[in-house]
Amino acid sequence: MKTLYYYLLGAVLLTLMVLIVPDSSYADHEISVGLFTEHYESDRKDYNEDNEFIQYTYRKDNDYAYSVSTFVNSHFERSYAVGVGHEWDETIGVYLAAIHGYENHLKTHYEGVIFIPVFYVKTYGFKHTVMGPVYNLSYTFKF
Numbered sequence: 499m500k501t502l503y504y505y506l507l508g509a510v511l512l513t514l515m516v517l518i519v520p521d522s523s524y525a526d527h528e529i530s531v532g533l534f535t536e537h538y539e540s541d542r543k544d545y546n547e548d549n550e551f552i553q554y555t556y557r558k559d560n561d562y563a564y565s566v567s568t569f570v571n572s573h574f575e576r577s578y579a580v581g582v583g584h585e586w587d588e589t590i591g592v593y594l595a596a597i598h599g600y601e602n603h604l605k606t607h608y609e610g611v612i613f614i615p616v617f618y619v620k621t622y623g624f625k626h627t628v629m630g631p632v633y634n635l636s637y638t639f640k641f
Contacts, residue, residue, distance in 0.1 A: 526557040526588075530567075530625055530636040537572060538631045545572045551636055561585050563593060571599050572632070581616065589620050595629075 532551025553567035563585050571577040576599060583593020593616050601610030618627040620638060627634040 526555075527641050528555040528557075528638050529553070529641075530555065530638045532569060533635045533637060535572070535635075536633045538633065546570055546574045549634065551634065553636070557585065563591060565593070565595075573600070575599055583616070591618050591620075592616065 530551070530553040532549040535545075535547050535549045535551075537545045537547075549569045549571075551567065551569040553565050555563050555565040557563040561584055563581075563583050565579075565581045565583075567579045567581075569577055569579075577597055578599060579595045579597040581593045581595035583591055585591035595614050595616050597612050597614060598610055600612050614629050616627060616629050618625055620626075623638055625634075625636045625638050627636065
């Protein structure tokens with residue numbers, strides 16, 4: 499029940515963020531699906547590399563991006579995230595993500611949420627993402 503609560507909360511927050519952004523003639527929607535994840539932090543061999551990642555991103559012409567996503571985290575547990583960030587020339591971006599799903603593995607903040615900075619580069623539809631010691635490759639569909 500808690501997981502559903504956070505997922506719905508994320509959807510509500512994303513909706514509010516989109517409504518706050520001024521109207522414009524240009525809006526961009528993306529769906530990203532994960533291909534694989536690589537961990538660089540240690541010799542540990544049992545991290546999840548098949549993330550089942552899916553992300554929806556909404557962006558207005560002011561280059562601010564708002565996203566919601568779900569994925570299977572490094573510890574084989576379903577996680578949910580919301581993020582807000584900035585993108586330049588539709589290729590390079592940074593955002594701050596609030597993620598729920600690591601409470602048994604990392605020091606978390608309020609109600610098991612962690613905050614993590616994310617950096618990405620997009621090339622030919624592929625999104626290369628770095629989150630600390632984790633690299634994620636996904637493919638992005640724009641509509």
